[in-house]
Amino acid sequence: MSPMAPPPTATATAERYALDASLRRLGIAPPSCRRVLLVDDEPLNLTVLGGLLEDDDLDVHTAESAALALALVEREGPMDLVITDQRMPGRTGVELLSEMAERWPDTMRMVLTGYSDVEPIARSVNDGAVYRFLLKPFEGVEMRAAVRDALALKRDMTALRLVISELIDRKSRNLRALAEKRRLDEQLAQQERLATLGRLTSGISHELRNHVQIMLGVADAIRALSQDEELLTGTERALVAVQSLYQLLCDVNALARSRPITLEPLLFDVERFIKEAIGLMRLDPAWNHPQVVIQVAPDARLVRGDPSRLRQAFMAIVRNALLAMDSRSVTGEPRVEIAVRRFGRSQIALEVRDVGAGMTADVLAQAQTPFFSAFEPPGLGLGLPVALLVVQAHNGRIEIDSAAGQGTAVRIVIDGQNLPEGGMR
Numbered sequence: 337m338s339p340m341a342p343p344p345t346a347t348a349t350a351e352r353y354a355l356d357a358s359l360r361r362l363g364i365a366p367p368s369c370r371r372v373l374l375v376d377d378e379p380l381n382l383t384v385l386g387g388l389l390e391d392d393d394l395d396v397h398t399a400e401s402a403a404l405a406l407a408l409v410e411r412e413g414p415m416d417l418v419i420t421d422q423r424m425p426g427r428t429g430v431e432l433l434s435e436m437a438e439r440w441p442d443t444m445r446m447v448l449t450g451y452s453d454v455e456p457i458a459r460s461v462n463d464g465a466v467y468r469f470l471l472k473p474f475e476g477v478e479m480r481a482a483v484r485d486a487l488a489l490k491r492d493m494t495a496l497r498l499v500i501s502e503l504i505d506r507k508s509r510n511l512r513a514l515a516e517k518r519r520l521d522e523q524l525a526q527q528e529r530l531a532t533l534g535r536l537t538s539g540i541s542h543e544l545r546n547h548v549q550i551m552l553g554v555a556d557a558i559r560a561l562s563q564d565e566e567l568l569t570g571t572e573r574a575l576v577a578v579q580s581l582y583q584l585l586c587d588v589n590a591l592a593r594s595r596p597i598t599l600e601p602l603l604f605d606v607e608r609f610i611k612e613a614i615g616l617m618r619l620d621p622a623w624n625h626p627q628v629v630i631q632v633a634p635d636a637r638l639v640r641g642d643p644s645r646l647r648q649a650f651m652a653i654v655r656n657a658l659l660a661m662d663s664r665s666v667t668g669e670p671r672v673e674i675a676v677r678r679f680g681r682s683q684i685a686l687e688v689r690d691v692g693a694g695m696t697a698d699v700l701a702q703a704q705t706p707f708f709s710a711f712e713p714p715g716l717g718l719g720l721p722v723a724l725l726v727v728q729a730h731n732g733r734i735e736i737d738s739a740a741g742q743g744t745a746v747r748i749v750i751d752g753q754n755l756p757e758g759g760m761r
Contacts, residue, residue, distance in 0.1 A: 359495060362502050367494040369487045373397045375405045375420035375432065376448075385419065388476045389483060402427035406435065414440040416490050417483065422449035422457065430457065434465040442493070444486040448472055597729040599642040601752065606639045606676050606686070607632045613647050613654070620651075622658040626670035626690075636678040640752030641730050649723035653688045653746045656719060659711050660692025660744060682751050683732075689745040695738040703736055723748075 356366040372394050374385045382398045389396055397412065399405035402424060409415060418436055420429035433445040447469045449457050457469045467489075470482060558571050610630055617623055654672065661670040673689040695703065695710070702708045704724050709717040724734050732750035 355492070355495060359499070362499065364495075364498050364502055367491055367498065369416040369491040369494060371395045371397070371414075371416045372483065372487075373399065373405060373408065373415040373418045375399045375402065375418065375424070375429070377401060377421065377424045381421065385479070388479055392480065392483070394483075394487075401425070402429075402432040405432060409436075409440065415443050417444040417446065417486050419446045419448065419483070422447050430465060437465045442490070444490045446470065446482065446486060448474070597645060597726060599645060599729055601640055601642050601730075603638055603640050604643045606637060606684070609639070609643050609647070610650070610674055610676075610686075613650050616647075617651055617654055617658075620655060620658070622655055624658055624661060624670050626658065626661060626672045629671070629673045631674070632676045633678060636676045636684055639676075639684050639750075641750055642726075645726045646730070646748070646750075649726040649748060650686065650688070652719035652723045653748070656746070657688055657690035657692065657744065660690050660694075662692075680751075684750055684752070686748040686750075687745055688747075689743065691743045694740045694742045694744055695736075696740045700736060700738055704734065 359366050370393065372389065374382050374396065375398075376382050376385070377400055379400065382400070386396050386398065397408060397415070399408050402420075403426065405418070405420070418433065420432055422429040424432075429447040429449070433447060436443055436445055444467050445465065447457055447466050448471075449469055450472050457466065467486060468482060470479065559568065562568065607630065610632075614628055657672050658670070661672075671691050673687075675687045675689070677685050677687075679685065699710045703710075704720045705717070706721040707717040720734070727734050727748055727750060730750035730752065732748065735747040735749060736744065737747075738744035
């Protein structure tokens with residue numbers, strides 16, 4: 337029978353039960369560390385070592401060389417403890433354990449040696465390649481106690497890693513849950529704001545529609561009674577501005593109530609459309625007299641869509657460009673570049689590029705979210721969301737390229753192929 341190793345103390349046993357209970361409360365199964373690899377070029381020594389450990393409920397493996405030991409671990413998986421003789425042909429025990437330390441660092445490593453090899457073994461212990469060494473000849477009780485201690489340490493380290501990993505996972509889950517709660521709270525608040533906005537715009541648009549009808553009558557009277565070009569032009573601009581405001585309120589109401597926008601598409605001259613919209617923008621308080629450059633590709637001059645609806649989307653984007661080029665963000669002359677090009681069979685891209693402050697990644701991610709505004713003082717945060725609603729009704733999308741300090745380019749991309757047929761303007 338194998339000599340008995342000293343039993344664990346009552347304190348150690350109590351600590352073990354307490355640790356296992358703590359692991360189970362965290363939902364972690366206590367680790368089992370019982371895989372031991374014995375390495376010695378003498379088969380008799382392996383038999384003796386195996387006999388010493390036969391009563392300790394261990395999963396014992398043996399190998400007669402360092403090469404066979406490495407091959408066994410590669411095939412069977414990492415061991416909890418490797419015990420090797422120091423003097424073996426081909427590769428010493430320390431050399432084997434050094435490689436084990438690099439490839440399987442969690443494995444506990446012990447070496448058996450004679451007195452003459454103590455100094456190099458001690459250096460290996462200090463370097464971390466060897467956990468412990470035993471001098472030959474050793475007592476069976478000493479060997480079994482050393483194995484028990486090594487496996488207990490391996491078990492504790494494994495348990496600690498499992499606890500740390502579980503705590504990190506729980507923290508990550510909690511952070512994700514908190515972020516989701518904040519997102520849902522913001523979504524609920526946004527829905528409440530949109531509902532309130534829908535009620536407000538519904539009443540205001542009803543009143544404004546009556547005023548639009550009055551102004552239409554006034555405009556007809558002016559056209560009939562006056563030949564003054566300046567008066568007629570001013571009247572037309574005022575009428576377009578009021579009609580645009582009315583349509584904007586209707587679009588905001590559609591956004592607030594999640595209703596689709598009804599389009600009246602027709603074929604229109606996009607360059608004329610841009611110049612008319614810029615003319616209206618000159619009346620905007622945000623107008624800071626930028627240099628405006630317009631480039632329209634010859635094959636993109638005619639666009640099919642609802643110009644009155646698209647005007648609101650385009651003017652909202654131009655207004656954001658103007659606000660981005662205030663005196664704090666532009667050292668030179670404010671400049672807005674507007675370009676129109678065609679691609680594919682039916683798609684048109686209308687791009688507005690400014691030389692303003694640009695957007696950070698966080699601002700860019702939220703730019704099309706209702707009620708979000710990065711300007712100082714902040715606006716209502718409805719310009720881009722309403723523009724997006726209009727553009728999506730045209731089978732399109734809004735693309736934004738921006739970086740802090742590098743200006744912003746916003747593209748309205750629409751596809752008129754599947755829109756109802758309309759007239760020409």
